[in-house]
Amino acid sequence: MKKLIMLLLVALAALGAAAAAQTATSRSEATTLTIYSGREERLVKPLFEQFTKQTGIELQVRYGSSSEMAATILEEGRNSRADVFFSQEAGLLGFVAREGLLKVLPASTLARVPARFRAPGKRWVGTSGRARVIAYNTSELTRAQVPKTIWELTKPQWKGKIGLPPTNASFQAFVAVMRITSGEDRTRDWLLGLKANDVRFYGNNTQVVQAVGRGEVQLGLVNHYYLHNIRVQTPTIPVENAFLGKGDPGALVNCAGVGIVSSTKNSAAAQRFVDFLLSPFAQRFIARGPGAAEYPLVRGVRPRPGLPPLGEIKGPEINLGRLGRDLPPAIRLLNEVGYTR
Amino acid sequence: MRRKRGRRPPLLLWALASAAVGAALLPLGYLVLRGLGADDEARAAVGVRPTAELVLDTVFLVTGVVALTLVLGTVLAWLVVRSDLPMRRLLGVALTLPLVIPSYVGALVLLGALGPKGLLQQALEPLGVDRLPDLYGYEGALLALTLSTYPYVFLIAASALRSVDVSTEEAARSLGRGPLRVFLTVTLPAVRPALGAAGLLVALYVLADFGAVSLMQYPTLTRAVYLQYESLLDRNAAAILALILVALAAVVVWLEGRIRNRGVRYRSSPGAGRRASRIPLGRWRWAAFTGCATVALLFLALPLGVLGWWAAEGTATGPPFRLAWSAAIDSTVASAAAAGCAVVAVVPIALLAWRHPSRPSRLLERIAYVPNAVPGIAVALSLVFFGARYGGFLYQSLSLLVFAYVVRFLPQALATTRSALDLVDPRLEDASRSLGRSSRRTLLRVVLPLARPGVLAGAALVFLSTMKELPATLLLRPIGFDTLATEIWTDTSIGAYADAAPSALLLILVSAPFVYALSARRAWELGIPD
Known part of the structure; x- marks a missing residue:
């Protein structure tokens, strides 16, 4: 009995080592994009699958809380394995941007959302409002x-x-x-x-x-x-x-948002992912998908029926880009x- | 009691032990690095007064849980091992099983059952009860942490009680002492080192726990460390708080060392391996049974019942529940690898301290316990820091994750291995040597086989802890590597308890055989040759 347990342990340890070697080799193959997602898997996974279907770009997604993902990117520094940081919160994007770990986004991407939902330093863009x-x-x-x-x-x-x-x-x-x-x-x-x-x-x-x-x-x-x-x-x-x-x-009204991590070697694919999140399809999904009720930020997409229009919520008019500071x-x-x- | 012999310092053993301890200290290195990076602002954010309050709150909770688990665990162990309690084998297993319930699940379930507007209160509502005593705060944290840690004491106390020298007890009794006095004056001092080791494991567990204290809204240092990371105010301030926690752990380890250095160790005579006769409880028999059964009901049946209720409720309103078998396999593989690696890392440390007792070797052993109090998130981020810089392809691979597990749970294997070695009679080793076996062969053929039950028990404890581990798993796992703990987290973070319940039940199911192995009699008859 005890010998059996011992044998089992050794076998499993070997298996673990083999699996480790496996993950190490499979990483470098096709052009895949690594997303660090602070948004919950149950909510965004269908959206990610749609991206892969549309573009053929495989996604590797690491899920965690937004602050844990931000902390991970900060600790990884220049050696980050992430291409994209998808965050629940604008403030966390601001933190990462302030450390110089996010890339500047093109004006055409930024212009798709109202000014208060994007970084003044242009390093992240809002994807949905709450x-x-x-x-x-x-x-x-x-x-x-x-x-x-x-x-x-x-x-x-x-x-x-x-x-x-x-x-x-x-x-x-x-x-x-x-x-x-x-x-x-x-x-x-x-x-x-x-x-x-x-x-x-x-x-x-x-x-x-x-x-x-x-x-x-x-x-x-x-x-x-x-x-x-x-x-x-x-x-x-x-x-x-x-x-x-x-x-x-x-x-x-706060927002979730996305930024491209500076150390990425897949800028083009990362850019396509960011643009996908601002596409009418993704915006509709975020606004009216199953269990979803966030405010779309791109013009032309309507929020879930029953919610007051974004324009009627007259909260403080603060640029969320200030939050990092x-x-x-x-x-x-x-x-x-x-x-x- | 210890032999002092002019032996050559075993270089290989020293090298292996130092390497293992050095690796375990890696997170501490990171914390010091971050702590040194703190500016005045960070130091101000930590603050003397609030931090002193946190330390007091933490100490208060640790003391409470350790005291409660020591009393509960020892009494239960004595009843199961040494008395004529009815159904003691079944109870032995039932009382060990709560070990597989993660503290965050335990706390969630306790709140769901006993909390405000929980199941109990709903049941009592027709009777006009509209408010129960508040579970949040100290009481809730105490209850939830006792639930998930008393089995450590129960297991270790049971094994120690089984291997206590019966002849000494018999001598005391023949000289006219009553059963209670024999227990207090002979048995208890004999098992004190084992209880010390168990108390140490519990204390370290409570120091590093986040799940239960955060759900119960009780402020501790570990919770403060998590909150610092959560709000990303300052990683340096978080590091300072974590270092204070480590200092607290060092104090606990030192205290336990003082207890260990007293007390009786090994058996007096070959006849000491005899089984102790069971003490009849008389008219207390069924009262004791009711007590044990109540603990089993509260800490095992209740959590299982609530999880089952949630799962059934989810199935009633939504799609039939899904069992995450692939996550169960991932969990098992990672946990088994961690258990195996932990044993390999621990044996040199324990052997060195046991066979070549000296100030440095004992210090090395004691130091290995301290990093256990580092909160999981700090261990994880330290390995993110080192891994991303110097880890190459190992970073975010299963190997580094297993390494993190070993760093976190090393003390559990160390404590049991060390207790098992303590019970090996050195005269057996001497006999083997005098009959011409080399020291290495003696080690392999005599000493380690004698200590094997303890080593296996250590492996099982590491396995169980790894099955439940969450923070390091979240940050260090290979992408797509889902464990049962991460599945539970994924569901509970969006409040989908009904979806989380099947995964939690599966976690308990997969872990249960290991707990059964732990509670099986033979595995715990430490030091008795087959």
């Missing part, structure tokens, strides 16, 4: 009872009833924008006020929406499209999104008020 909303539990609250502005959330009536994901990049981007538009002091007071109101912290947007659905909290500060993702699994979840009023920092002080503020520990 609005900040207040998700609310429909069995506990009516639409009219949901606060019209995030400033109301520090009122005592919401004590213990609010959930948010403090370490999530889109929440942090929202705080960064709030800090720019409303000032550091007001932002700090608001964050401290929420904390005094027993706000609950969750790991990510999905967990917040699910907590709202369970009634663990009644309001959640999240991006709008997570609700639509979750409805695929749980169609009856008692949650709706409340979009915020004009000029409210809570009405920020404005995120660090915001995160420091979050550290300071004890949101990130």
Whole structure:
């Protein structure tokens, strides 16, 4: 019995070594493109398969959280194995771009999306928009009872009833924008006020929406499209999104985006991939595919029915390209008020 | 008790052991590099006061989990091994099985069952219960981590209790001591080194855990390290926090070393291999059974039940569930390779410390434990850093991933191998030498066979840990190499628990035979020749 286990272990170790050698050799064959994707496999895989079908270019995709993928590219530095970085968040693209690890994109690519959804330094371009909303539990609250502005959330009536994901990049981007538009002091007071109101912290947007659905909290500060993702699994979840009023920092529209990694040897193919993400087909998929509900950024593609048009969401008009620079002080503020520990 | 003999320092052994420990220290090198790169801003971001609070919170949790698991694990082990508990074989396996439940799955399941608006509360709703005690925070983290770590104590305590010298206990009893006093004054001191080793594994596990503490919203140093990376504020600040964590681990290792250096080691006489007679529990028999069964229910049946419930719910509303067999195969291959490599890396370190005890050799052994407390994400990024620069084609290959596993889980194999060697009677080695066998042949034919159960147990522990590993797998796996852990992550990250449940059940299913092998009696009768 023990000998058998020993033999099995040795055999498997050998197998492992063989598999390693295999992966090492198969890497260098055909012209393949390596994508580091911070976007979830279940959401984007069909899109990637369509790209391969259209162009014949094979994709090797490494999936992880956007920040892990960004950290990996930063640690790899000039030796990065990635050709393209596809990120959930503009801020993370900004970080990588600031380290000089993303290439400048052609003007024709950049011009396809509105100016605030692309990097001023031209090193990344937005692929889809997501609005900040207040998700609310429909069995506990009516639409009219949901606060019209995030400033109301520090009122005592919401004590213990609010959930948010403090370490999530889109929440942090929202705080960064709030800090720019409303000032550091007001932002700090608001964050401290929420904390005094027993706000609950969750790991990510999905967990917040699910907590709202369970009634663990009644309001959640999240991006709008997570609700639509979750409805695929749980169609009856008692949650709706409340979009915020004009000029409210809570009405920020953030974006996911893509950039080409500087060390790539497949620039042409990488460029085709970026352009594919901005093609009408991909934009429709991102906007109205199964479980998808993001805002398309290219003109002529309509968002999922039932969503307010992007033009009607009058949040702060901030160029998301600033986030690479404005995120660090915001995160420091979050550290300071004890949101990130 | 240790022999001091003027032996030639075995160069080969030293070289092998140093190489293994050196490799395990690679992530530390990276952290120091990053820590030195920190500017004032990064240091300010770490902050003295908040960091001191984090250290306290972390120590609080580690102490709680270690204390709870030591008591729970030892009592359960004593009941299963030394008493006339009903159905003890079945319970032995059932109490070991939670080892295969990853702490993030354990925490998720506990929240799903006992959390606010969880299954328990839904069940109690008709009775008018609309709020349960809050699971989030310290209590939840304590419960979830106890769930996933007490089997370490249970296994190691059970094996030690089996190999305790029965004659000493009998002598104590014949001199008029009651069973409880015999246990406290004779048995417990004899198994103390083993309990120390088990406590060390638990402490290191808790120090490095992210999954459970993040779901339970309890602040620890490891969580802070992850959050620093998550918000990408400063990799240097993250490195400083990780180094503080490593220092904390060094303290734990040092403490455990002090416990190990006391205590009784090996058997007194050849007759000591006899099996101990079981102690009748009398009227406590069924109460003890109920206690053990409750633990098994809470830590095994409940998680399996909730996962099964989720899977069934998913099948009811969506497509029939899909079993990720190819991911199961990838997981098994990688884990087996890691287990094999870990054993190869660990044997020289343990042999050196056992056979040639000296300050440097013991120090080398102790150092090997410390990197275990480095959070998985830091280990992964350090290997990204070194791999992308100097790894060539090895980077993002299975070999480097297996290397990462070995670095992370080396101590588990080391602890069991070392405990097994400690129980080998040196007189057997002397006898073999005096009968003319060379020292190398003695090692291969006498010492290692005697220690084999411990070595195999170490391999099994590494295998099980690797099956559950997530952060290093995500960053270092070859593209397209999906393990069960990454499958579970892929589903839970979009909240698709129903899709994740079959993968989690499959993970438990594939790991179960190894746990059974671990809990089987023979594998744990350390040091007793076949």
